[in-house]
Amino acid sequence: MEKKNLKHDDCRNFAAVDAAKGICRKSNTMIFTDTETCEQLVSIPKCKNCSHFIDENKDRIGTCAGLEKNSWTYGELLAVTCEGYHSNK
Amino acid sequence: MRNGEKIMEILSQKGLPGKNHKEGGMTQREVKKEPKERTKYLRDIYYDTLSTSNVEFPYWYTRKWNELDGEISVIRRAEALKCAFSHLTPTIYPKEKLVMQKTNYYRGSFPMPWLSEGFFVAKEDELYQEALNRGSASADELSKFGTGGGNVTQSFGKVVSIAGKFGMRQEEIPVLTKLSREWVGKSVEDLGHKYEQMVPNYQIKENIMKTLICMFDSGYTLPQGREVINYYYPLQYGFDQIIEMAEECKQAVAGNAGGDGITGMDRLYFYEAVKLVVEGMQNWILNYAKEAERLSKETEEDKQKKEYEEIADCLKWIAHHQPRTFREALQMIYTLHIAVLNEDAISGLSPGRVGQVLYPWFEQDMEAGKITEEEVLELLELYRVKMTCIDCFASTGVVGGVLSGNTFNNLSLGGLTKEGNSAANRLEMLILEAGMTCESTQPTLSILYDEKLPEEFLLKGIECNKTGVGYPAWMNNQIGVQFLMGQYGEEGMDLKEARSIAIGGCLETSPCCWKELTLNGKTYSIPGGAGQPTSVGVHFIANPKILELVLTNGYDHRTNIQVYPPHNKALKSYEELWETFQDYYRITCDCLAKTNNIQHDVWRKNNMSVINSFMKPDCLDKGLHIGNMGYRYNATYNIESCGTANMVNSLAAIKKLVYEEKKYTLEALKEAMLNNFGFQNAEETGSYSMKDQVKLEGTTAFDDIYNDCVKAPKYGNDDPYADSILKAYEDWFCEMTHDFESLFGKKMYPCQISVSTHGAQGRATLASPDGRLSGTTYADGSVSAYPGTDKYGPYALFNSATVWDHAKSQNSQMNMKIHPSAVAGFEGSRKLLDLTRAYLRKGGFHIQYNIVDSKVLKDAQQKPENYRDLMVRVAGFTQYWCEIGRPIQDEVIARTEYEGV
Numbered sequence: 001m002e003k004k005n006l007k008h009d010d011c012r013n014f015a016a017v018d019a020a021k022g023i024c025r026k027s028n029t030m031i032f033t034d035t036e037t038c039e040q041l042v043s044i045p046k047c048k049n050c051s052h053f054i055d056e057n058k059d060r061i062g063t064c065a066g067l068e069k070n071s072w073t074y075g076e077l078l079a080v081t082c083e084g085y086h087s088n089k
Numbered sequence: 090m091r092n093g094e095k096i097m098e099i100l101s102q103k104g105l106p107g108k109n110h111k112e113g114g115m116t117q118r119e120v121k122k123e124p125k126e127r128t129k130y131l132r133d134i135y136y137d138t139l140s141t142s143n144v145e146f147p148y149w150y151t152r153k154w155n156e157l158d159g160e161i162s163v164i165r166r167a168e169a170l171k172c173a174f175s176h177l178t179p180t181i182y183p184k185e186k187l188v189m190q191k192t193n194y195y196r197g198s199f200p201m202p203w204l205s206e207g208f209f210v211a212k213e214d215e216l217y218q219e220a221l222n223r224g225s226a227s228a229d230e231l232s233k234f235g236t237g238g239g240n241v242t243q244s245f246g247k248v249v250s251i252a253g254k255f256g257m258r259q260e261e262i263p264v265l266t267k268l269s270r271e272w273v274g275k276s277v278e279d280l281g282h283k284y285e286q287m288v289p290n291y292q293i294k295e296n297i298m299k300t301l302i303c304m305f306d307s308g309y310t311l312p313q314g315r316e317v318i319n320y321y322y323p324l325q326y327g328f329d330q331i332i333e334m335a336e337e338c339k340q341a342v343a344g345n346a347g348g349d350g351i352t353g354m355d356r357l358y359f360y361e362a363v364k365l366v367v368e369g370m371q372n373w374i375l376n377y378a379k380e381a382e383r384l385s386k387e388t389e390e391d392k393q394k395k396e397y398e399e400i401a402d403c404l405k406w407i408a409h410h411q412p413r414t415f416r417e418a419l420q421m422i423y424t425l426h427i428a429v430l431n432e433d434a435i436s437g438l439s440p441g442r443v444g445q446v447l448y449p450w451f452e453q454d455m456e457a458g459k460i461t462e463e464e465v466l467e468l469l470e471l472y473r474v475k476m477t478c479i480d481c482f483a484s485t486g487v488v489g490g491v492l493s494g495n496t497f498n499n500l501s502l503g504g505l506t507k508e509g510n511s512a513a514n515r516l517e518m519l520i521l522e523a524g525m526t527c528e529s530t531q532p533t534l535s536i537l538y539d540e541k542l543p544e545e546f547l548l549k550g551i552e553c554n555k556t557g558v559g560y561p562a563w564m565n566n567q568i569g570v571q572f573l574m575g576q577y578g579e580e581g582m583d584l585k586e587a588r589s590i591a592i593g594g595c596l597e598t599s600p601c602c603w604k605e606l607t608l609n610g611k612t613y614s615i616p617g618g619a620g621q622p623t624s625v626g627v628h629f630i631a632n633p634k635i636l637e638l639v640l641t642n643g644y645d646h647r648t649n650i651q652v653y654p655p656h657n658k659a660l661k662s663y664e665e666l667w668e669t670f671q672d673y674y675r676i677t678c679d680c681l682a683k684t685n686n687i688q689h690d691v692w693r694k695n696n697m698s699v700i701n702s703f704m705k706p707d708c709l710d711k712g713l714h715i716g717n718m719g720y721r722y723n724a725t726y727n728i729e730s731c732g733t734a735n736m737v738n739s740l741a742a743i744k745k746l747v748y749e750e751k752k753y754t755l756e757a758l759k760e761a762m763l764n765n766f767g768f769q770n771a772e773e774t775g776s777y778s779m780k781d782q783v784k785l786e787g788t789t790a791f792d793d794i795y796n797d798c799v800k801a802p803k804y805g806n807d808d809p810y811a812d813s814i815l816k817a818y819e820d821w822f823c824e825m826t827h828d829f830e831s832l833f834g835k836k837m838y839p840c841q842i843s844v845s846t847h848g849a850q851g852r853a854t855l856a857s858p859d860g861r862l863s864g865t866t867y868a869d870g871s872v873s874a875y876p877g878t879d880k881y882g883p884y885a886l887f888n889s890a891t892v893w894d895h896a897k898s899q900n901s902q903m904n905m906k907i908h909p910s911a912v913a914g915f916e917g918s919r920k921l922l923d924l925t926r927a928y929l930r931k932g933g934f935h936i937q938y939n940i941v942d943s944k945v946l947k948d949a950q951q952k953p954e955n956y957r958d959l960m961v962r963v964a965g966f967t968q969y970w971c972e973i974g975r976p977i978q979d980e981v982i983a984r985t986e987y988e989g990v
Contacts, residue, residue, distance in 0.1 A: 013387075015180050017195045018139040019241070019248045019256035023182065025387070030137075034247055059263035071152050074264045078145060078178040078193065081376050 008033050012042040043089070048075030051088040116909045116942040118557040119917075124527040127184050128470040132477075132529065134182070134195060136957050139248070140239040140480050140494075141194040142255040144264050146431060147202060149173040151268055154203070163355070163714065167362035167699050170432060171369030177431075179380040181400065183393060187420055187471045188400055189377050190478060191427050196239055198255065198482040201434050203696060205278040205309045206269035208252065208484045237953045237971025240494065252484055254494060277696055278309035281688035288687065294680040296652040300645040301853035302638075303681055304629045304731075304846045308688020310487045312625070313698060315437035315497070315594030316725070317618030318429060319705045320422045320446060321604040324615075327410035328367050334709070335364040342712055356712030359719075363703040370428050370700070371408045378404035411608075415450040415460055419468055422446070423475055425704065426498070432700045436481050437497035437594025437624055440532055441601065444502060444517035446615045449608040451516045462519060469523035476531035494973075495966045496531065501591040503546065504537030504566050507603050507614050509588065511539070513546040521549045525556050530960060530967050534561035535592045537569065538929050551918045551925075554938050557909070559962025562596060562937035565929045569598045571896035576600075576838055577620070577722045589616035595842050595965020596900045596935050597623045600722035602706055619706045620722035621715060623899065625689060626837055627681040627728040627829075631850040632736035633857045633867060635677065639669050640759050640858075647853060660755055663748040667740070671821065678728055678829050686832040692716075693832075718833055726831030727840040727899055730822065731847055734804050734868035734875045737818060738859030741811040742801035746794075746858075753794055762856045764788075766795040771864030777851065778979030779876070782862045799860035805874030807885035812892045819893035839898040841871035843964045848976030866980040869964040870902030872933070876983035883987055887928045895934040903928065904964060906939040906984040924990045937962050939981065946970070946982045 008014045008022060008031055016022040021032050026040055047053045052066025056075060064073040066084030079085040124132065153172035157165045178193040191197050200206075241248060241256035248256040257265065273279060285291060297303045305311075322331060339360045346353030378401045385397035403417050412418035422440065429438055440446075454460040479496045481488065488494060502520060506512045524534050536542075536550045550561050570587040577587075577600050586602055593599035600620035606613045638645060639660070643653035653673050660666045693716025701715065702708045708719030746752050761767075767788035771777050802810040822839055829837045847867035856863045859875065868875040872890035879886045883905065895901045912921045921938070928936050939962045949956035949970050959970040961981050970978070 015182055016193055017134060017182075018141040018239075019143075019194070019258050020139060020246065025183070025384075028183065030134075060260060061263060061267065069156050071155070072267070073148070073152075074261075076258070076260045077148060080178045081176045 006037045006041060008035065008037055010041065010044060010046070011037060012044045013040065014044075045079040045082065045085050045087070046075065047073045047077045047079055049088055050079055050082075051086045052084060053088075115944045115948065118555065118909055118940065119913055120525065120552055120555040122526045122556070124470050125467045127186070127467065128474060128527050130184050131182070131471065131474045132527065135474060135478060138196045138239050138478075139241050139256045140196050140198070140254055141192075141241075142198050142200060142251060142257050142482055143192055143194065144199060144261050144268060145192060146173045146177060146199045147268050148264065149176040150203070151271055155271070161358050162695055163358050163362045163697060163699065164365070166695070166697065167365035170699065171365045171372075174366075174369035174428070174431070175372035175376075177373055177376070179377040181377065181380055181384060181397070185471070186396065186400070186416070186468065187423055187475050188381070188404070189374070189424055189427060190475065191431055191480070196478045196480055198480040200265065200269075200482050202269045202272040203276055204312065204434055205484070206272040206276045207278060238957065238969050240972055252482075252488060254488055255480075255482060276309065277312070277688060277692045280691045280695070281306075281308050284691065285684040285687045288680060288683045290676070290680050291684070293653065293676060294684050296645075296650050297677055297681065300634070300648050300650055300652050301850055302631050302634045302652065302677060303627065304631075304850060305487050306685060306688055307625045307628050308685050308692055310483055311434050311436050311481075312689065312692045312696070313433050313438070313622040313701060314435040315439075315597045315599070315624035316620060316622045317439045317441040317591045317593045317599045317601055318426060318701070319441070319604075319617030319619065320425050321606065321615065321617050321706075322704055322709065323421060323425055324418060324446070325411065325604070325606050327407075328371055329409045331703070332364050332367050335360045335367070338709075338712060352713055352717045355717055359702075359708070359712050359714050359717075362699045362714070363709070366699045366703070370424075373428070374404050374408040374424060378408065412450065415447065415454045415465060416468060418447050418450040419472060423472060426476075427479065429701045429704070430479060430481070433696070433698055434481060434483055436483075436495070437499070437597070439497070439499040439501070439591065439593045439599070439618075441591040441618060442501045442504065442512070442616045443532075444514060444520050445512055446617065448514055448516050449606060449611070449613045449615075453609060453611075465516070466519055466523055466526065469520055470527035473523055473527045473529045473531065477529040479531060495963075495968050497594045497966050498532040499592045499594060499596075500532035500534050502534060502536050502550070502561065503539065503542050504590060505539055505541065505588045507585050507588055511541045511543060513542050518546065518549055521553050521561070524558065524560060525553050528556060528558045528958065528960060530969060533559075533967050535564050535596070536561045537566040537590060537592075538563050538925070539566040547922055548918055551922050554921065555909075555912060555918065555940055557940050558960050559937065559939055559967035562935060562965070563925050563929065564592060564596060565895070565932070565934045566590065568896045568932065568934045572598050572899060573600055575896065576724055576899075580722050580724060582722065591616060591618070593618070593623055595844060596902060597840060597842075598899050599623055600725070602721055604706065617705075619720060621720050621725040621833070623725045623727060623840065626685060626726035626831065627678055629729040629731040629843070629846045629850070630674070630677055631732055631846075631854060631867075632730050633732040633739060633861075634850060634854045635673050636670055636736055636739055637762070637855055637857065639666060639673055640755065640762070643673070646763060646855060663744045666743065671825070675825065675828075678826070682728070682829040682831075682837065690832050723833045724831070724835035724838075726833070726835065726837050728826045728829065728837055729840040729842065730871065731843045731850055732854075732867035733815070733818070733841065733871045734873060735857055735859055735861050737804045737811060737815045738801070738875060738878070739857045740814050741803070742798050742858040742860070744814070745801050745810070746797055752797065757794065758858055761791040761794045762858065764791060765856045765863040766798070766860070767791040768856075768862050771852070771862065776979055777848065777864060777866045777976035778983045779862060779865055780983055781979070782865065795860060798858055801859070803859070803875065803878040805879035805886045805889050806881050807888040812889045815889070816892045819897070823897040841898050841900055842902045843867070843869050843871065844966070845963060845974070845977050847964070848974060848980065852976060866976045869980060869984070870904045872901050873904045874985065876980065876985055879985050883924060883990060884927065887931055887933065890928075891931040891933050895932055898934070901934045902964060903933060903936045904939070904962060904984065905936060906941065906943070906981075906986045907990060908942060908986050908988045909940055911987060911989050912940060920990050937965075939984070943982055943986050946978070950978055950982070
């Protein structure tokens, strides 16, 4: 995935505080979510990064085929706790 | 009367209370303390945090729910909850000791479309248009949020404002819409709407909601709340033992009705549901433990690394066992608290008498030298920050119009032990201290005042009041106990049990019980909640609005709706007017009680509580959840009123001017009210306070009648003329509520608080015969005087307020604003305590103080950016000034400011 499409909340080192900002654990500073990310970005599990996420539509909604029963899901859903997550990298 | 003048100037010229605030510079608060460095860091983050919602929890809940179509409802719900809890993303912030929160955001919340899905879909969506046609939409229109603090009142960047308060990431909006569509026709709101239409006179209910005579439906907005949680079972047994007990109980009841042909067989499913939700909570806690371990590995700084390890150890232990230390016990009760808040939309989930619940761990840790009071104080401060971060997602009308964004987690202090001795302890002194060092809105504090409480403890409460934070509120323990025995005696409440009393929500007397807790071989009796929510029933009825419709033959001139059937009476006597008022009131209660019963019935069938249920006695013993009356006390549904002082003053004016002096006809009075006595509407002036209302140019026709209405007798002056009307109303209202029955077959009872509804309901009300102008805010509380009308000091007000028996009602509400100079120094503290005692000894149930200079509030209204941390007491709760809507801000400023006590 190109860096230009990433936000800080795509990074494992970002502790989201609210819908607009969060704490960068590397710099220990408050940063805005939608500003440019840095080279230290570590990809956080999200459905969009999972190999079981298929058929994504214009609203970034697709299908999860990684759990017992298939269901719709959305690319931005955090998958840190998902037992079926499998990185597509 | 000259035109174009503001009303306060007009009143002052006529020798009536006008400018009632001291001139000169601003007086700052006498008591000001600072939190620990760690607390300050985390509280500062809060100050800069936006209220944020996301759809992670509802996504996983809905996915599992959909998978289990056809399953037994309570199992389906428990599985959905387990799935959602198990998938919540953990976030732990630097410097935290107490961890976990509702979502992965600092101040997070989420919609629950299984309760209500209509209001948060896009405005152009047909669902939204359909929702607008429902009566409940009126509360949204007339409710205002504060524009500061964490409220996201407008969309910006990639953040979308929802319900005027919550920010949501733009990319989640299509998901929210998709989720909401999946619940159309299935939510409590939709199913309730379907069946409540079968109630005779349903159209009257719709009219009542559209005209804001009633503020909201409780069944699908806030189905639980204003109750006291009970942490006992996890604190006593730990989660692993609860699962073991559930398994044993399942074996005992499987296929066995136990003599109960209706709910006996349900016990099996309930115990299975308990096991499922506990497993979900364990997964949730352990996911945080894993995150703490991950962060520990990633962190290079030694101190922070060690703290993450301590967090992981704490969480891994409490996920399975009884807490060993004070810190673990505090973490556990906080975790349980937000677990219940994630289970359902709840406001007013009160933690109860936390200082007594946690005392066993405090006592033993202190004796063993495991912790110091300074360390306890820091933990209590951190607890305040975490509790303040709690938000409740609901519609604008509910979160803004009723709650002012508050969540009412009321912590009770003092009261008596089971044996009748003072229950105040050293830990409660530290809780009060933390309330001063870490000023924050949650948990708000209430002292259960009893003559047996030690002076040192009471003065500590007064010292806290003098910080200006608006807490603790003072509740009359003996009056509360009397109310509990009267309302719950039929369900077995006795005096010893009643002494376990705590306040749920703002100031709702709630039924509790004692349980025996054993820690390291020592046994303690600890109090905790044992009753259904008291946020349920008929909420809130606008008393002045009903009186207005009596005068207009049931027709609402603001919306042009014939609300009630025309009474077509000439109203030739005061008695006939009063009887007609009672008739309309009964019609209101009847249709609202029935329709809300249906909503709650749908709720208990499809959306019942499992987590809150298993924690409260006696669900685990009976094998029954809340919907099957598993709780020990179930007669909690009530009828809430608002605007009592304005109604009383209006009746006094009508009685005197129309019926006794015959100076004006009722028709002339009605005409004056419809013309707002010749003033601009509050919407036009942009202020909801009387002090800012402006006379219309060229209009003098109503000057005389207005002068007489303003001068008519007013409640709050120890004047029997007005006070006897209050007494007659209370004697009638308190009994009348018993005529209505909850879905549990129990008699209802009166609840008399305003929360923030006096703002929105005031906006929906024409000018009233007491001289209050159209659209302006009502008097707050239920026995507070209307601002500026109490002219003879607090003791005269106390005499007026206590002409009726407060033990007949769940509560009464007295808010008082005092200038800081009036209670300065130790002598001032003694005076304030004496004042408090005087009211409570007279039989008042509740009093609370804003000890603040009104000039500070005015300055804060002009320059909110300078007052992010300013808090005020509204009506049963403390809230950040900048997060309160303008109608309520205006009302707090206008309250009579006592300069001497």
